[in-house]
Amino acid sequence: MSWSTTADAPAATGPLADAHAQLDGAIGHLGYDGGIRQMLATPRRELMVSVPLRRDDGSIAVYSGYRVQHNFSRGPAKGGLRYAPSVDLDEVRALAMWMTWKCALVDVPYGGAKGGVAIDVREHSTPELERVTRRYISEILPIIGPEVDIPAPDIGTDERTMAWIMDTYSAAVGHTVPGVVTGKPVSLGGSLGRASATSRGVANIALMAMSSRGMSPERTTAAVQGFGKVGRDAARFLSAAGVTVRAVSDIDGAVYDHRGLDIARLSAHVDLTGSVVGFEGTEAIDAASILTLDVDVVVPAAIEGVLTAQNAGKVQARIVVEGANGPTTKEADAILRDRDVLVVPDILANAGGVVVSYFEWVQANQAYQWSERDVNDRLEERMTRAWHDVVDYAGAHDLSYREAATVLAVQRVTEAHKLRGLYP
Ligand code: GLU
Numbered sequence: 001m002s003w004s005t006t007a008d009a010p011a012a013t014g015p016l017a018d019a020h021a022q023l024d025g026a027i028g029h030l031g032y033d034g035g036i037r038q039m040l041a042t043p044r045r046e047l048m049v050s051v052p053l054r055r056d057d058g059s060i061a062v063y064s065g066y067r068v069q070h071n072f073s074r075g076p077a078k079g080g081l082r083y084a085p086s087v088d089l090d091e092v093r094a095l096a097m098w099m100t101w102k103c104a105l106v107d108v109p110y111g112g113a114k115g116g117v118a119i120d121v122r123e124h125s126t127p128e129l130e131r132v133t134r135r136y137i138s139e140i141l142p143i144i145g146p147e148v149d150i151p152a153p154d155i156g157t158d159e160r161t162m163a164w165i166m167d168t169y170s171a172a173v174g175h176t177v178p179g180v181v182t183g184k185p186v187s188l189g190g191s192l193g194r195a196s197a198t199s200r201g202v203a204n205i206a207l208m209a210m211s212s213r214g215m216s217p218e219r220t221t222a223a224v225q226g227f228g229k230v231g232r233d234a235a236r237f238l239s240a241a242g243v244t245v246r247a248v249s250d251i252d253g254a255v256y257d258h259r260g261l262d263i264a265r266l267s268a269h270v271d272l273t274g275s276v277v278g279f280e281g282t283e284a285i286d287a288a289s290i291l292t293l294d295v296d297v298v299v300p301a302a303i304e305g306v307l308t309a310q311n312a313g314k315v316q317a318r319i320v321v322e323g324a325n326g327p328t329t330k331e332a333d334a335i336l337r338d339r340d341v342l343v344v345p346d347i348l349a350n351a352g353g354v355v356v357s358y359f360e361w362v363q364a365n366q367a368y369q370w371s372e373r374d375v376n377d378r379l380e381e382r383m384t385r386a387w388h389d390v391v392d393y394a395g396a397h398d399l400s401y402r403e404a405a406t407v408l409a410v411q412r413v414t415e416a417h418k419l420r421g422l423y424p
Helices: 015-032 034-041 089-105 127-144 159-173 197-212 232-241 262-274 287-292 332-337 352-366 372-397 401-420
Strands: 045-054 058-073 077-083 111-117 149-153 219-223 244-250 252-254 283-287 297-300 319-321 342-344
Touching: 015 034, 015 089, 015 332, 015 401, 034 401, 045 089, 045 127, 045 332, 058 077, 058 089, 077 089, 077 159, 077 352, 089 111, 089 352, 089 372, 089 401, 111 149, 111 219, 127 159, 149 159, 149 352, 197 297, 197 319, 197 342, 197 352, 197 372, 219 232, 219 287, 232 244, 232 262, 232 297, 244 262, 244 287, 244 297, 252 287, 283 287, 287 297, 332 342, 342 401, 352 372, 372 401
Parallel strands: 077 111, 077 149, 219 244, 219 297, 297 319, 319 342
Antiparallel strands: 045 058, 058 111, 244 252, 252 283
16 A cells, blocks of 8 residues: 655655655555555655855856755654755655664664755865754744754764754844754753764663574674764774674775784874774775675665665664664665565664753753753663563564564554544
8 A cells, every 4th residue: 555645746766765665565464544654654844944054156046945844743853953965855754764763672762854055065064064054044043942953963964063053043042042052062952972872772772682682792894884973983882792793994995904903093094084994904805895794794884775675685684773763775675674684773872862851851950950860871771671662563463674663663653643633
């Protein structure tokens, strides 16, 4: 059975098609009707803006910006802000829907949102990125706020971007509002532990997945795609837990060491050169091969749509832990399932970021800073609970972990929606 969001909307492709297919699967399993499906497939609000920029050389460029608020049933909308040339409305819609499921799955009181600007950060100076951010935020200002929609970092944005957002919003309303954004610098009310929270959660979940398959960290090998906000610390935590991280990649290339990479030294190399490429003592390999290497665990921690019908059949790992959002296409998911590769879905595996975003928002509301230990303990508790919820549900209903995670999330969001009722 298939539905369309509006009568004449063309069928989605790419990540949005995958997100819709996941939703349809959950709706079918739960036996919900087409009205509920339509509610959950349709974002509550979408705003498209143009973002004009005066470049450093005096010329003007104009970029497309988006903010999609997928759902508010369980609380304010929450989700990151992505700067990448490939950003478009459908991608932001998919990412916003996944945020709704992610927040529901780890039981933080938020709906889902995502924003984006179609811009290549590598072609802009810091002052240009600041102007783009301030203008984009001014454009979407009417629909964000600490009780409405709370942005956070995603690809291409970081804690500096969040500081500009907090400042722009605060200047507009006339007082400092730390709760309007998460992933801020700690000195501006950011949470201890937020910067590495996504990676810490990815590593926690990877270790639980390994243990569920009888694999000890010391005898497990891994490859990590992406060495940015998620991949870098995920590799570090896995390595610290005893896992042999044989390969990592970034946008420029990939490096391999059969004995395991020294992640601390690799990080220092990246800080110095801007890329993993050329790290001494390693073999340069084709970045496209990182997901199909002879390792036990692969962690795609870069962008969506990287495990496809073309390469899923060649994956040699027994476990895929999705550090990125949407790295596995629908076709690849089916192939991996047939081949008994355990795929730990994004909305579970990478939820640590939004969990600590929630802690940051709570700390902003309390005007009280928690210790890093407190943050990390509470993060681990939530990730472990969500892991067991998914494993138990999948086992009881013979579903994949992605199906089980989506069903649990859709059920929680629908329950909130039904309790609140449809207004008017
Ligand atoms: N961008 C991150 C994600 O995809 C974090 C979102 C947040 O903390 O609001 O989960």
